[in-house]
Amino acid sequence: MNSYQVKDFARQCGADLVGIADLALLDGIQTEPVDLLKGYRRAVSIGVRLADGVLDAIEDRPTPIYQQHYLKTNLLLDDIALRVSQYIQARGSKTLPIPASQLLDKENWTSYISHKAVAIAAGLGWQGKSLLVISQDFGPRIRLATILTDAAIKPDHPQKNRCGRCSLCSDACPVGAIKNVNTSSHYSSRDEAIHFDRCLARVLENSSRPFIESPICGVCIRACPWGKTRKRKVKEFEQPLNFRS
DSSP states (O other), X not given: OOXXXXXHHHHHTTOSEEEEEEGGGGTTOOOXXXXXXXXXXXEEEEEEEOOHHHHHTOSSSOOHHHHHHHHHHHHHHHHHHHHXXXXXXXXXXXXXXXXXXXXXXXXXXXXXXXXXXXXXXXXXXXXXXXXXXXXXXXXXXXXXXXXXXXXXXXXXOOOOOOOTTOOHHHHHOTTOOBOOOOOSSOOSSHHHHBOHHHHHHHHHHHHTSTTOOSSOOOHHHHHOSTTOOOOOOOGXXXXXXXXXX
C-alpha cells in the first residue's frame, strides 16, 4: 500500500482533497488526550468541498441551509474517514479516525486535534488570516477530517502562504475579529491572527438564531477570493455559430 492508493480510495469515497502529513511536523501540538499521537507516524487529511450556492447566499450571518449543509458535510467526512481507516487497517496498519466535528473543551474550544493543522502539514492548503485552511482550488470552502495511522506511506509537503496583502476576510468580518496579520507558515497561536473572544461571541450568538443550532458563521469563508467560481472563456463559444454546411 502506498500514498497514491490511499488517496485514490479516499477520492472514490467522496473526498475532494487528500494529503498525507508527517506527524513529525506536528510535534508538540495540543491533543486530547496528550498522548494521542503516540504510536502513529502519519495522518491522512481529507477535505470535502462545500457548495458554492450555499456559501454565496451568506451575507452577515449564516443561513438555515448553511446550517444543514454544515451538518451533512460533517457526516460525509466521518463516513469517508471511517472507510479510509478500514481500507488502511485491512492492509495491516493501525488507524484512528478523528471525528470531523466534536467539541471536547468548551472553555478553550478544542477537540482531539486541530484538523486545520493536520491539513496544512499535509499540503492541502495554507493557513489564512482567518485561521482557515485555504486550498488553492477551493479556497476555505472546505470541511476537514483526519485519520491517524502508523503506515509508512510517503508524506506530502506544506504549501507556501499566498494570502499576501489581501484583507477581504478581515474587511468582511462583522465583529472585526480578524487582525489582518500575515504569516509565512502558521501562527504561533490563534490570538496572533484573530480576536478569538469576538469570533466566539459571534458564533454563539448565531447558534441562538432560528434554525441555526451550531456555532457557525461563514462570512469570512464567503469573502475569500480563493475558491470562488471564476468565469472561464471557452474559445469555441467566442465566435458566432455557423450552421451552414
